[in-house]
Amino acid sequence: MSSYEDLSREQLIQLLKKRDRTKKLGLVWERDEIEADNAIDANFVAATIIPELSDRPAPWRNMVIEGDNFDALRWLRMTLAGKVKCIYIDPPYNTGNKDWVYNDHYVEKEDRYRHSMWLDFLYQRLRIARDLLSSDGLILVSISDEQRAKLEMLMDEVFPGMRIGTFVWRTKDSSNDADRNLSSVHEHVLAYGNSDFSFLGFELDDAKYRHDDGDGRGKYSLDPITKAHDYTERENTYYPILDPQSGWWYPCNPDSVWRFATKEKVKEGQKLRSQTIEDLISDRRIHFSASDYVIYDTIDDLLSAIDNRVGPVDGNGRQLLRRGLPDLEFWVGKKIGLGRPSKKAYWNEKGATIKPVSSFVLGTKEAKVENFHELVSEKQGKATGIVTELFGKRVFQNPKPVSLLKSLISASVPNDGLILDFFAGSGTTAHAVMELNAEDGGTRRFILVSSTEATSDEPDKNLCQDITAERIRRLNKSEDPKFAELAAEFAYLRCEGIEFEDLDHDLRPAQVWTALEVLHDLPLTHYCAGPWQEHTTDELTLIFADRVNSDLIEHLKEIARERVNAFVYAWAPGQITQQIGQALDVRSVREELIGRFRQ
Structure with a gap:
């Protein structure tokens, strides 16, 4: 295509007229005027397990990831694309009251591009999150009434054709606009799902079917x-x-x-x-x-x-x-x-005995959620009290109620589903998963992503380590009867960026092993330095060959003879295939990880 300098005046006029005729309907923001994130594939992201910050012995089924969620999402897309059943996030509401950090600084209320920065900040993350959802997956996003319209239009653009609806829940009982006599103390949860998604619904209660004529037709x-x-x-x-x-x-x-x-x-x-x-x-x-x-x-x-x-x-x-x-x-x-x-x-x-999920979340004093016949939630003040009780002081502003997350997750995720929260904050999503698993014996797993939120004013702040992960640790060891049955081991991971040209030198074997375990849906284990690392389950065997030697070759030949379902990764896979042929699925570490990262 020729540059604008090569066009005549008449051609430029025609081009502008065409552009005016083809303006799209949708949300527009000043993207070129703001400081944007780097491109999705500007560099490679690796994740390292920090054993001393992890909780309970390995293997770990759950993860808490410290880092910018843009980087964490890129790593998760490489390892978990198409595998997440439910994403729940409670992103910053862009109030201008230092409620979010962007590129190491708080976005001030007076910033002329504040709303565009917020939209672009979310756009970059949501478009990666979209790739993580399974074909029957769902994303739920909490938002205030003031920002709902902008966010919904943004999500329509990121998730075209996927809108399901909106849940409304009451946060408290007071008025926040006394001058207009309005009590708009409610928030929204936007729901967008892939084509195969459907809410689980709840078994209808047959209590009202209490009449019976004794004629064989039943109640x-x-x-x-x-x-x-x-x-x-x-x-x-x-x-x-x-x-x-x-x-x-x-x-x-x-x-x-x-x-x-x-x-x-x-x-x-x-x-x-x-x-x-x-x-x-x-x-x-x-x-x-x-x-x-x-x-x-x-x-x-x-x-x-x-x-x-x-x-x-x-x-x-x-x-x-x-x-x-x-x-x-x-x-x-x-x-x-x-x-x-x-x-x-x-x-x-009755053709169906499943009750559809209501778009209204009921607020009750006790928030009884055991049967989940309705979506119910305590008020936000109750949620703050729970976190304060765990920590002995107030450490987080306005956490979401556990009962709200329990209701939403139970209505949308089977009891073995994977739930991701990449604005994890106080860790309410993990708390909700822990309570649900304790109640019904489920094996739901969670991945929480939280940044340190460190700034030049607070260089030592670490929200992820000191609040998000610490909440789960305290629940794990609590002897309070309210929390005594709750348990969830987790690996604590930290993200780092690596330039592609430096991967051969800077990507550590332990980071490769962690990525491969997540890629094959295996619980995480410690990496032990040696020629190779192995993780075997009833379904498969995963091997990472950091170095190829004769012992490894003999071991692989034995696995091949036993016809085990095995995946072998190596820096130089040709060294293995030259000796064992095509008997096993042997893959290149570099091609597999970088290929998935750049997909």
């Missing part, structure tokens, strides 16, 4: 047979119903007519979407609830009852017979049932 509930139209809007479904067993008549509510048609008013050739009321009565699917009736011998008796507000009423006490309604004379001399008919809905005829 049923009583469902209303009215709909929200008045008799002037739906005159064809405004009619009286006769109970053939008792001979009692039931008037239609003039404000909410019947849901089903009557044969008396069906026109010839008219197609119906459901059975008529006569068919339902004949099939004994209508329940008539009246235990008594009233009768009016004359029209004057009926009108007097109407004027004195006595007679048949609906469930809200509103009169069903009123002056001005058509055919009032019909009711003279009829036995009028003092009750309402309902439809029998049989439990064993």
